[in-house]
Amino acid sequence: MFTGIVAAVGRIAEIKPLPKGVRLKIHTANLPMADTQLGDSICVNGVCLTAVSLHKSSFEADVSRETLDCTVGLVQEGEVNLEKSLTLTDRLGGHLVSGHVDGVGEVLNFDEIGESWFLEIRAPGDLARYIARKGSVTVNGVSLTVNHVKGDVFDINIIPHTREVTTFRNLNAGDHVNLEIDLIARYCERILSYQKDL
Numbered sequence: 595m596f597t598g599i600v601a602a603v604g605r606i607a608e609i610k611p612l613p614k615g616v617r618l619k620i621h622t623a624n625l626p627m628a629d630t631q632l633g634d635s636i637c638v639n640g641v642c643l644t645a646v647s648l649h650k651s652s653f654e655a656d657v658s659r660e661t662l663d664c665t666v667g668l669v670q671e672g673e674v675n676l677e678k679s680l681t682l683t684d685r686l687g688g689h690l691v692s693g694h695v696d697g698v699g700e701v702l703n704f705d706e707i708g709e710s711w712f713l714e715i716r717a718p719g720d721l722a723r724y725i726a727r728k729g730s731v732t733v734n735g736v737s738l739t740v741n742h743v744k745g746d747v748f749d750i751n752i753i754p755h756t757r758e759v760t761t762f763r764n765l766n767a768g769d770h771v772n773l774e775i776d777l778i779a780r781y782c783e784r785i786l787s788y789q790k791d792l
Contacts, residue, residue: 713750
């Protein structure tokens with residue numbers, strides 16, 4: 595589990611093909627790695643990956659074809675948002691994030707407005723019903739609060755700090771982003787639909 599509070603902006607440095615996916619080497623920049631062990635989970639642009647090899651300032655992770663098919667940003671070298679998994683003594687500064695991407699959204703607008711930035715995203719149709727005004731959503735691993743929703747389009751206010759310490763500083767209209775809906779919404783739907791499945 596994660597909080598959606600990005601701890602560092604790292605960089606995908608190497609991509610090695612595997613029979614059914616790829617192996618990534620990710621430089622961790624200023625992410626503290628001293629307490630990281632093989633098998634630990636690290637969130638990379640919203641995707642929970644398992645560290646299969648550790649180095650002083652990088653780690654390697656295998657990404658399956660299934661994960662590659664439902665995410666963006668893992669098959670090209672470049673900056674990525676990083677967060678290590680929670681411990682039971684950590685503060686939950688964002689919201690509960692699983693690192694299981696639900697779909698890919700399209701950035702419609704990302705414009706500076708006064709002291710902040712206006713981010714507008716179109717969600718895949720099947721995810722739109724889970725996104726609620728003042729609810730939580732994860733965009734490329736960043737926990738955010740939804741301002742408004744209209745159909746499959748929602749918008750968010752990004753403060754300068756968030757833009758500066760995440761890969762949002764490189765975000766533009768037309769880009770695609772990993773989306774994870776709120777866990778509570780997912781379980782509520784399952785509870786409500788359970789009788790229909792019997």
